[in-house]
Amino acid sequence: MSQNNSLTGSGQDLTSSGNRAQWEDARTALKPSTPSRKPKPPKTENAITIGVSARVLFNMEKEQHIYEQQGMESYIKYQVEHETQPFSPGPAFSFVKALEAVNTQLRELYPESEELFDVVLMTQNHAHVGLRLINTINHHQLFIERFCMTGGNSPIGYLKAYHTDLYLSADPVKVREALEEGIAAATMFTPEKMAEVSETQLRVAFDGDAVLFSDESERIYKAHGLDKFFEHEKAHENKLLDHGPLKGFLEVLGKLQKKFYGKGQRMDCPIRTYLVTARSAASSGTRALKTLRSWGLEIDEALFLAGAPKGPMLEKIRPHIFFDDQMFHIEGAAEMGTVACHVPYGIGQRVIKREMNDKETSSAPK
């Protein structure tokens, strides 16, 4: 197999077994020519760590198909044969680019600070696919320096070792495992057609119940119906909702937003957050807003849809990412071009789990 290094800009052949000096020469030769010095990745304890799997960062549909139809050996063979062919962007790509745009602006305002996003590629793929993944990262000029290619083992232990603040994967099993370990996680779906999103402002949209908040209110709704739900919410208006799995992520976004406000960038803040909830403003919305306020969390826009479909609203907002616990809303969002991520948490999941057990097929390494 050829050692074609065209993507990294060097034709140096590494087939002669090298000594240390050759290794170092090779490293210099392979470095892509960047005009400025590359910034160092932040220390893990200071950074906001976002773990993304290979299949959500890049489009690996073809390869996934090969794995499912022909098995692991053929899949690896195909990957290695196409090592110099970069993957095209996947659903998480524009989200990652937006995170990098925020980092650039943060570095300008706070050059000494390490409170930055750190995107880590967390894949269950074998390292045989490693060079293709690295070549692709180089090709798209993504700032990803950390990765874990676990060769078939679960990435969950590594997520914890890196203090991961958010994990995105195409595999619902791994997402559920991560949630069980207390890591904010969601299963990302690819919309048929991806709507255009901003390259300078990161937009993150959240559902309320069972995402930012616990699923306690949903339980009432499911058990006793809508009227009882409204009654309950009104009666407990001043009682805080318990927190949900994505509350921590909203919190870190808020922390970064305050850094921009501190430098006078409130109106055109590079981060914007949205609450898109089926709750209605008049009856059940108050409790949600009061809870957020007492948590010290600001959300830029709260959209109470009173049960109306979320797709059209999201199409107007154009978030880079939208989190919801109900597949019905995920599908609706994806239909209209929004990158929607399912948070498999709470009472809404019982039915889903049963369906999944019926038709779960083994999935490729991500």
Next chain:
Amino acid sequence: MTSTIRNTDVKQKDAEHAVVVAVTTRAVFESGADDGDGLHGMGVAFPLLQALQRVNKRLLEENPAESLLFDVVLITTDSQQQQQSSSITSSTRHYGLEVGRFCFSSQEDFIESLLKNDVQLFLSTDRNEALQASQKGVLSAVLDQQVAPSEQLRVMLCGDAVVRPDTGPVPESQQAAQSFSARLGSMRRRFGMLDSPLSIVLVTSSGGRESCSVALRTLRSRGLSVDEAYSLAGAPRSPILSVLRPHFLLSDGVID
């Protein structure tokens, strides 16, 4: 005065093709005198030996005529252990360890023993011993107590460059590392992607993805394809070690 004794309980490996791994008796058996019944307790290297044995077993399952096997040598590195030859051999027999040879040497001459026995990898719990052997051109690694060791043999390679003077010869231990990598690579290729009894894990601590990319290519050019790769880009290594669970770490011939 060293002496090498063959273990007649175990079928001898083909000297030309076997990968000779020497492990100190202090690592294999608990130090101190035997507990009265002539037997030593199990030491830190036990899970490693069992993993090596499992690899051999699977290699022979794939090909009963396989000659690329691990040939384990137990070596004493001080005179105290050197005196305990009978309890060492009987303990080995008791635990059914697949040990090909015993080398009874002392502090002064254990390296000579390693060289005479064509040892390709030397493992010790004593860092100084490993350093000394490495300086004499024998690929060496330090063994540590393992938390929850895996059944699968997990070899970790540290892919970073260790600062070396620009002038000066390539250490012999680096040549040893290269040839060991190639043989490990051949062994690994006897198995498929899934359910391999051995896994090669590459970790680069600094330098980012380019560093890891160079390491992957260099190892591949030596004939070794890695199973797992981790680029830490400055993140600390210890949180990940307990998840990685390597049996030992190799650093391209230089102890770090």
